[in-house]
Structure formats: C-alpha cells, structure tokens
Amino acid sequence: MLKLLAVSFWRLLACISLLLGLIGVVLPGLPTVPFLLVSAWSAGKGWPRLELWLLAHPSFGPPLKRWREQGAVPRKAKYMAILMMTSSVVLLQFSAAPFWLKLTLPAFLCGVAIWLWRRPEV
Known part of the structure; x- marks a missing residue:
C-alpha cells in the first residue's frame, strides 16, 4: 500500500511538472526546462516509461541529457x-x-x- 502511494506521488509530480513545462513552451516568462528536469527526475522514481520518453524526445531530450551528464546550462x-x-x-x-x-x-x-x-x- 505504501509503495503504491509513493509511486502515485512520483507520477503525480511528474505529470504536474510536465504540464507546467509544456505551458512554459508557449507562455513567455514561465521556464520550460526546470519543470522538465523535475518531471524526468520524478518519473525516474515512479514512471520509468515517461522518463525514457522525455529523454528520447527530440526537443526535450537534449537539454535533459546535458543537465544529467554535465550539469550544463546553455x-x-x-x-x-x-x-x-x-x-x-x-x-x-x-x-x-x-x-x-x-x-x-x-x-x-x-x-x-x-x-x-x-x-x-x-
């Protein structure tokens, strides 16, 4: 039961941060990448398929990989x-x-x- 609750929490956090990141794509002033970083991080704890999708995405994947590998910011x-x-x-x-x-x-x-x-x- 506790494991199910934890997985649900990580998935919810991943979804909310992904949604905020997607809103940031079209809304000036709202950052995109920090929310995607949180989404990929939390998805890695409770939704590995979403994490893999984010890392493989042609637009979102490269900045996420650069951050994970080097901590790099353009x-x-x-x-x-x-x-x-x-x-x-x-x-x-x-x-x-x-x-x-x-x-x-x-x-x-x-x-x-x-x-x-x-x-x-x-």
Missing part, C-alpha cells in the same frame, strides 16, 4: 534567466510587497544567479 538560457530575475526584482520594488521581501528576494536571486553562472556551458 549561455542563452543563463542570459534569459538573469533577465527574468532582474525584471522580477525591479517589478517587486514598485509593488506593495512587504519590505522584508523586497530585501530578501533580491539577495536570494543573486545567489541563484551566481550558482547559475558557475554551471558549465554547452
């Missing part, structure tokens, strides 16, 4: 991520968000940007 994706994070911080500063969030989120995103730029490129 330079264009790095630029887009930095642009989106910067835009978010600027918009946040003009919003009615709490002051602590206006200080904390930029610091967190700066850490993410540093981590991202230290990733290998393809």
Whole structure:
C-alpha cells in the first residue's frame, strides 16, 4: 500500500511538472526546462516509461541529457534567466510587497544567479 502511494506521488509530480513545462513552451516568462528536469527526475522514481520518453524526445531530450551528464546550462538560457530575475526584482520594488521581501528576494536571486553562472556551458 505504501509503495503504491509513493509511486502515485512520483507520477503525480511528474505529470504536474510536465504540464507546467509544456505551458512554459508557449507562455513567455514561465521556464520550460526546470519543470522538465523535475518531471524526468520524478518519473525516474515512479514512471520509468515517461522518463525514457522525455529523454528520447527530440526537443526535450537534449537539454535533459546535458543537465544529467554535465550539469550544463546553455549561455542563452543563463542570459534569459538573469533577465527574468532582474525584471522580477525591479517589478517587486514598485509593488506593495512587504519590505522584508523586497530585501530578501533580491539577495536570494543573486545567489541563484551566481550558482547559475558557475554551471558549465554547452
């Protein structure tokens, strides 16, 4: 029973993240690859056929394989991520968000940007 529950959880996570990744294909600003990474990872734990399909997909497969093999992020994706994070911080500063969030989120995103730029490129 517990194993069935765990498999169901991994499959649900794989489906939700795959759906978000597919929405990100057509919706600007919503990243695609991070959701596909989560989908492939969770599918590997509960739905191996979906994982294999994602890895073999002509569009989705190559970035997933590069990430798994090298932890690599294309330079264009790095630029887009930095642009989106910067835009978010600027918009946040003009919003009615709490002051602590206006200080904390930029610091967190700066850490993410540093981590991202230290990733290998393809």
